[in-house]
Amino acid sequence: MSAVNIALQPRPVDASVDHAIQAIVAGSTTGETCNTDLAAGPWDFDTRPGYGPGSSMGDVIPTGSPRQGELPREYREAGEDELDARIRAAKQTLGERVVVLGHFYQREEVVRHADYVGDSFQLANAALEHPDAEAIVFCGVHFMAETADLLSRPEQAVILPNLAAGCSMADMADIDQVEECWEQLADVYGDMDAKDADGLVPVIPVTYMNSSADIKGFVGRHGGIVCTSSNARTVLEWAFERGRRVLFFPDQHLGRNTAKAMGVPLEQMPMWNPRKPFGGSDADTLDDARVILWHGFCSVHRRFSVEQIDKARAEHPGVRVIVHPECPMEVVDAADEAGSTDYIRKAIEGATEPTTFAIGTEVNLVQRLAAQHPQHEIFCLDPVVCPCSTMYRIHPGYLAWVLESLVAGEVVNRIEVPADVAEPGRLALERMLAAKPPAGRVETTGKRA
Ligand code: SF4
Numbered sequence: 050m051s052a053v054n055i056a057l058q059p060r061p062v063d064a065s066v067d068h069a070i071q072a073i074v075a076g077s078t079t080g081e082t083c084n085t086d087l088a089a090g091p092w093d094f095d096t097r098p099g100y101g102p103g104s105s106m107g108d109v110i111p112t113g114s115p116r117q118g119e120l121p122r123e124y125r126e127a128g129e130d131e132l133d134a135r136i137r138a139a140k141q142t143l144g145e146r147v148v149v150l151g152h153f154y155q156r157e158e159v160v161r162h163a164d165y166v167g168d169s170f171q172l173a174n175a176a177l178e179h180p181d182a183e184a185i186v187f188c189g190v191h192f193m194a195e196t197a198d199l200l201s202r203p204e205q206a207v208i209l210p211n212l213a214a215g216c217s218m219a220d221m222a223d224i225d226q227v228e229e230c231w232e233q234l235a236d237v238y239g240d241m242d243a244k245d246a247d248g249l250v251p252v253i254p255v256t257y258m259n260s261s262a263d264i265k266g267f268v269g270r271h272g273g274i275v276c277t278s279s280n281a282r283t284v285l286e287w288a289f290e291r292g293r294r295v296l297f298f299p300d301q302h303l304g305r306n307t308a309k310a311m312g313v314p315l316e317q318m319p320m321w322n323p324r325k326p327f328g329g330s331d332a333d334t335l336d337d338a339r340v341i342l343w344h345g346f347c348s349v350h351r352r353f354s355v356e357q358i359d360k361a362r363a364e365h366p367g368v369r370v371i372v373h374p375e376c377p378m379e380v381v382d383a384a385d386e387a388g389s390t391d392y393i394r395k396a397i398e399g400a401t402e403p404t405t406f407a408i409g410t411e412v413n414l415v416q417r418l419a420a421q422h423p424q425h426e427i428f429c430l431d432p433v434v435c436p437c438s439t440m441y442r443i444h445p446g447y448l449a450w451v452l453e454s455l456v457a458g459e460v461v462n463r464i465e466v467p468a469d470v471a472e473p474g475r476l477a478l479e480r481m482l483a484a485k486p487p488a489g490r491v492e493t494t495g496k497r498a
Pocket residue numbers: 105154190215216217218219259347348349350411437438439440
């Protein structure tokens with residue numbers, strides 16, 4: 050198996066956010082977490098509605114969100130070393146029958162078992178390289194497993210080790226709300242399929258990869274496209290070649306930061322609040338709009354602030370500040386660079402001189418990058434240890450459980466997208482794959498100083 054497991058590189062520093070949280074809660078080190086419940090087992094929260102402790106703990110979870118059934122006691126009570134050994138043994142037994150994918154934001158204790166580590170789209174593509182694997186175990190969140198299911202062969206089982214690992218941002222664009230929004234926009238713009246004198250339809254829907262399969266299916270049915278944080282500009286250009294405006298969901302910040310960098314004025318980017326009639330806008334504003342931004346955000350990236358950047362610059366003269374484009378616009382504007390997780394990783398790898406980096410993205414990735422690049426000083430802009438709530442729910446206990454179940458011939462926690470959603474969802478993904486940036490342009494999504 051051609052693994053690209055970046056966790057296989059030497060780790061001179063403990064990259065485990067879990068260890069940091071345990072040490073903080075035990076009082077053996079100074080620091081703070083966003084909630085001491087992080088030190089508990091994720092199974093303590095599986096039967097309760099909510100995202101669990103971490104960055105999204107204050108977000109409202111939709112009714113009917115998937116819940117995880119009880120994890121067998123043996124996995125809840127096993128220690129870290131035992132789980133580590135059991136996961137390795139199960140993987141050894143399964144061999145090429147299984148491929149394990151680990152998202153950049155996943156905890157170290159899980160990522161070390163991944164055959165591939167990457168962002169959601171890189172991982173879905175990695176799964177494509179293993180058409181003969183019977184099972185794809187996706188150590189990420191729900192929408193990522195759905196995307197892998199869209200792209201994998203029907204016989205392959207995509208498994209999410211903890212069904213409660215959703216994504217608060219993806220949940221902010223509910224299919225019923227999006228359908229209603231589309232109807233209201235049709236009241237303003239008329240026939241949504243009619244082309245004007247320039248050959249443009251009124252609106253092209255664009256969804257961030259971080260959205261449910263239902264939303265990707267909606268976009269596919271309405272001539273739209275999916276984007277990632279790596280190709281958002283290219284995708285918006287694709288959309289503006291076909292439509293007068295873009296409806297962008299679920300992340301307002303990625304939409305705003307990308308469109309602003311392309312020269313779209315802020316006053317032509319109204320927000321669509323699904324709880325208000327016409328999104329809280331009026332007909333004139335919508336008529337003048339170039340990008341209609343859905344009222345969604347990532348609770349991890351919303352934590353970063355201009356004050357944190359000012360502090361980093363004051364305490365570390367010459368610091369290079371790189372943030373993810375899911376951060377608010379003011380934060381992107383105050384940073385030196387903005388780009389996807391892959392951009393951040395490559396920027397650090399490409400630095401030839403010892404450099405101080407202040408990074409605005411999920412703490413697990415930042416801590417792992419710091420461990421892998423001891424020649425640089427790398428720290429998270431947010432000093433509070435607060436991981437993505439839902440990624441954090443994939444504890445090694447769940448990974449051991451799903452792998453040992455496969456060894457026993459049982460597929461648990463399979464994620465399957467219904468065919469009527471999968472077909473248009475795949476179409477929206479294929480449009481994205483076909484959209485290419487102009488030759489020579491390296492996409493950073495936001496700004497580069
Ligand atoms: S980091 Fe944000 S967008 Fe990513 S899974 Fe967590 S809540 Fe969702």
